[in-house]
Amino acid sequence: MRTEVSTYQMRYQMTAGDHGSPIQLLSPDGERHPNEHFDHYLDDVDGESGAQTLASLYEDMVVARRIDAEGTALQRQGQLGLWPPFVGQEAAQIGSAHAIGADDFIFPSYREIGVAYVRGASLPDLVRQWRGNAHSGWDPFALNMAPSQVVIGAQTLHAVGYAMGVLFDGAETAAVTYFGDGATSQGDVNESMVFAASYQAPVVFFCQNNHWAISEPVGLQAHVPIARRAPGFGIPSARVDGNDVLACLAVTREALERAHSGNGPSYIEAVTYRMGPHTTADDPTRYRDPNELEDWKERDPIARFEAYLGGLGLLDDELRSRVAAKADAVAAELREATIHMPDPAPGSLFEHVYAGPHSVLDRQRDQFERYHGGISSATLVEGGH
Amino acid sequence: MIEQNPLVQMTFAKALNAGLRRAMERDPRVVLMGEDIGKLGGVFRVTDALQKDFGAHRVIDTPLAESGIMGTAIGMAYRGYRPIVEIQFDGFLYPAFDQIVSQVAKLHFRSLGRVKVPITVRIPFGGGIGSPEHHSESPEAYFVHTAGLRVISPSNPQDAYAMIQEAVASDDPVVFLEPKRRYHDKGDVDTSVGLDGPGGLAMGSARVASEGRDVTLVAYGPLVKTCLDAAIAASDEGVSVEVIDLRSLSPIDYATLETSVRKTGRLVIAHEASRTGGLGAEIAASIAERCFYYLEHAPVRVTGFDIPYPYSKLEFYHLPDLDRILDGVDRVLGRPNSLSGTEEGE
Ligand SMILES: Cc1ncc(C[n+]2csc(CCOP(=O)(O)OP(=O)(O)O)c2C)c(N)n1
Numbered sequence: 001m002r003t004e005v006s007t008y009q010m011r012y013q014m015t016a017g018d019h020g021s022p023i024q025l026l027s028p029d030g031e032r033h034p035n036e037h038f039d040h041y042l043d044d045v046d047g048e049s050g051a052q053t054l055a056s057l058y059e060d061m062v063v064a065r066r067i068d069a070e071g072t073a074l075q076r077q078g079q080l081g082l083w084p085p086f087v088g089q090e091a092a093q094i095g096s097a098h099a100i101g102a103d104d105f106i107f108p109s110y111r112e113i114g115v116a117y118v119r120g121a122s123l124p125d126l127v128r129q130w131r132g133n134a135h136s137g138w139d140p141f142a143l144n145m146a147p148s149q150v151v152i153g154a155q156t157l158h159a160v161g162y163a164m165g166v167l168f169d170g171a172e173t174a175a176v177t178y179f180g181d182g183a184t185s186q187g188d189v190n191e192s193m194v195f196a197a198s199y200q201a202p203v204v205f206f207c208q209n210n211h212w213a214i215s216e217p218v219g220l221q222a223h224v225p226i227a228r229r230a231p232g233f234g235i236p237s238a239r240v241d242g243n244d245v246l247a248c249l250a251v252t253r254e255a256l257e258r259a260h261s262g263n264g265p266s267y268i269e270a271v272t273y274r275m276g277p278h279t280t281a282d283d284p285t286r287y288r289d290p291n292e293l294e295d296w297k298e299r300d301p302i303a304r305f306e307a308y309l310g311g312l313g314l315l316d317d318e319l320r321s322r323v324a325a326k327a328d329a330v331a332a333e334l335r336e337a338t339i340h341m342p343d344p345a346p347g348s349l350f351e352h353v354y355a356g357p358h359s360v361l362d363r364q365r366d367q368f369e370r371y372h373g374g375i376s377s378a379t380l381v382e383g384g385h
Numbered sequence: 386m387i388e389q390n391p392l393v394q395m396t397f398a399k400a401l402n403a404g405l406r407r408a409m410e411r412d413p414r415v416v417l418m419g420e421d422i423g424k425l426g427g428v429f430r431v432t433d434a435l436q437k438d439f440g441a442h443r444v445i446d447t448p449l450a451e452s453g454i455m456g457t458a459i460g461m462a463y464r465g466y467r468p469i470v471e472i473q474f475d476g477f478l479y480p481a482f483d484q485i486v487s488q489v490a491k492l493h494f495r496s497l498g499r500v501k502v503p504i505t506v507r508i509p510f511g512g513g514i515g516s517p518e519h520h521s522e523s524p525e526a527y528f529v530h531t532a533g534l535r536v537i538s539p540s541n542p543q544d545a546y547a548m549i550q551e552a553v554a555s556d557d558p559v560v561f562l563e564p565k566r567r568y569h570d571k572g573d574v575d576t577s578v579g580l581d582g583p584g585g586l587a588m589g590s591a592r593v594a595s596e597g598r599d600v601t602l603v604a605y606g607p608l609v610k611t612c613l614d615a616a617i618a619a620s621d622e623g624v625s626v627e628v629i630d631l632r633s634l635s636p637i638d639y640a641t642l643e644t645s646v647r648k649t650g651r652l653v654i655a656h657e658a659s660r661t662g663g664l665g666a667e668i669a670a671s672i673a674e675r676c677f678y679y680l681e682h683a684p685v686r687v688t689g690f691d692i693p694y695p696y697s698k699l700e701f702y703h704l705p706d707l708d709r710i711l712d713g714v715d716r717v718l719g720r721p722n723s724l725s726g727t728e729e730g731e
Pocket residue numbers: 111150151152179180181182183184210212213214274278420449451473477480
């Protein structure tokens with residue numbers, strides 16, 4: 001028994017580290033590495049005309065981080081029931097989201113709040129479910145983005161099914177699904193890869209490996225880099241530096257190009273880090289070495305991008321103050337919208353359970369209204385129908 | 386000197402932790418499996434410090450895959466282990482549902498009793514803690530409907546402490562439903578109660594939680610406390626309510642229920658789960674069959690509605706509370722109630 005235990009522990013620790021270096025176009029100190037394969041996906045970013053694209057990536061990352069901080073603050077003040085911070089994952093989310101076309105359909109987990117922001121979700125729609133006012137926010141068909149998914153991994157199958165529909169329709173759009181490192185262990189996620197490969201469905205799997213699934217390190221889920229799993233299913237994959245917004249943008253564009261041109265599914269592992277707790281209910285000091293967080297702060301995605309912009313001479317006072325003002329305004333609006341969000345009407349409990357009438361539930365609704373109408377009201381005494 | 390039983394005040398969660406610890410000390414083949422149960426001690430801290438004390442080979446953090454956890458637990462059982470599986474929240478057990486219903490529940494039967502499946506499936510269940518979706522469900526009816534599973538739910542720290550040990554010792558698979566909104570409730574626990582202590586074993590039997598003459602009020606898990614509060618409120622109005630804590634949902638201890646209903650002639654059943662096909666339906670039908678001539682009124686159910694568990698702002702409109710339970714008591718007594726003047730209200 002002793003030896004079995006120590007073998008187990010040894011293997012577990014050995015594989016907790018990374019293998020294979022991820023695709024990186026910006027080094028942590030903000031230096032741009034030319035890349036033969038990926039550079040042509042960044043034609044609108046590199047060179048003279050790129051200033052605007054770069055500024056919009058920068059703005060979205062900064063605003064996203066501010067939304068996240070505001071979400072945490074609102075939860076601490078009792079305005080939200082829970083909040084899943086994505087601080088540290090801005091490059092992975094904003095970079096990939098900027099690659100996705102308006103006609104492509106996204107199937108996210110719960111943490112893609114930055115993606116939803118880029119997609120155009122209204123600010124109240126970002127927090128509605130975390131306040132407990134509804135089970136979802138935005139209209140999926142207005143944004144081409146499904147409601148956030150709490151059941152780990154379930155959405156990956158939905159993305160593949162959507163992509164199968166695209167394929168059978170002969171259309172040229174694609175589906176993109178986001179999920180975490182922990183999710184890669186779920187049967188659903190593995191089955192979704194089987195289906196995607198079998199039909200050569202136009203789908204992009206975007207795994208944000210933020211190194212943790214609540215308290216479980218990624219080494220418990222996989223003994224090889226997660227990206228290496230996909231080829232076993234017959235799906236080409238890439239391992240990308242998830243804190244490099246340009247790399248995330250380029251790699252996602254490549255994958256979508258493959259999907260749009262009839263070349264089937266792709267799988268991206270974006271190697272990033274969950275700098276915050278799992279949710280505001282979590283206490284990472286119970287399971288995580290604080291030095292690890294310090295290490296990852298050195299690789300902060302926004303600081304890296306600022307260094308790059310600075311090197312290009314683009315990070316002037318004008319850009320800085322414009323972006324800061326935008327972040328302030330968004331945060332203030334989010335706060336106002338949250339604090340003044342009206343509670344749902346009690347009767348809404350019974351709405352949308354079915355698309356049509358349902359005799360049993362309709363009767364329960366009548367009784368519910370009667371009960372909350374008060375048993376002594378005059379109308380009740382008269383009106384037994 | 387007479388030996389006093391050591392009464393210790395504990396939270397519900399701590400009582401479970403102590404019961405698990407005792408079960409692990411008693412039998413080295415008992416192992417815990419689940420997500421985040423090691424260093425973190427589970428999201429509710431029920432397994433706090435157990436990995437530190439028993440090692441990573443007995444308190445096993447698993448990959449994030451419920452079907453995987455349940456299926457491998459079955460394999461461990463073939464090897465003679467007694468796995469205790471933790472499902473993190475009720476809403477996340479469904480990926481494991483196939484393994485539970487098609488495999489765990491049936492293996493003893495289909496192997497002609499040759500393969501025992503002494504797995505305990507711990508599931509924090511029920512609502513009332515302000516969570517997002519999939520964190521507040523009451524799936525008990527699915528399991529009660531599945532032959533081969535025992536289903537139990539403690540309502541207080543003492544029973545939690547004793548029943549978890551019994552569940553682990555059972556050679557049958559046990560679905561162990563923990564009322565998560567009661568995890569922080571405190572109560573006195575007699576730690577001598579347990580498998581190797583004197584009597585007091587709880588698992589298969591219902592408990593008369595408070596005696597009464599006029600109405601039998603049946604509940605389990607999270608609503609037992611609410612029903613006890615309702616009984617006190619009713620007694621202020623001169624109505625004597627007998628509260629029965631089922632503890633075991635499969636099998637149901639009908640002997641205890643029958644004795645009570647023969648005395649009171651009136652039955653109210655309360656649960657958080659949806660009404661249709663719920664435990665209340667089963668109990669009402671069985672008591673009607675067994676005690677028809679003793680009943681003064683049709684049994685009354687006070688339950689969650691037939692809706693998906695709602696967003697937290699409205700959850701207390703969905704969950705039976707003290708007032709709705711008292712309304713049910715009024716109904717079964719034929720007193721003025723929310724249905725008075727309607728057909729249902731007679
Ligand atoms: C089916 C299922 N099991 C368990 C959970 C509880 N849970 C919520 S998040 C989480 C960890 C997810 O980790 P990962 O996939 O890496 O995503 P991250 O949270 O890091 O973004 C777990 C276990 C769940 N939501 N769904």
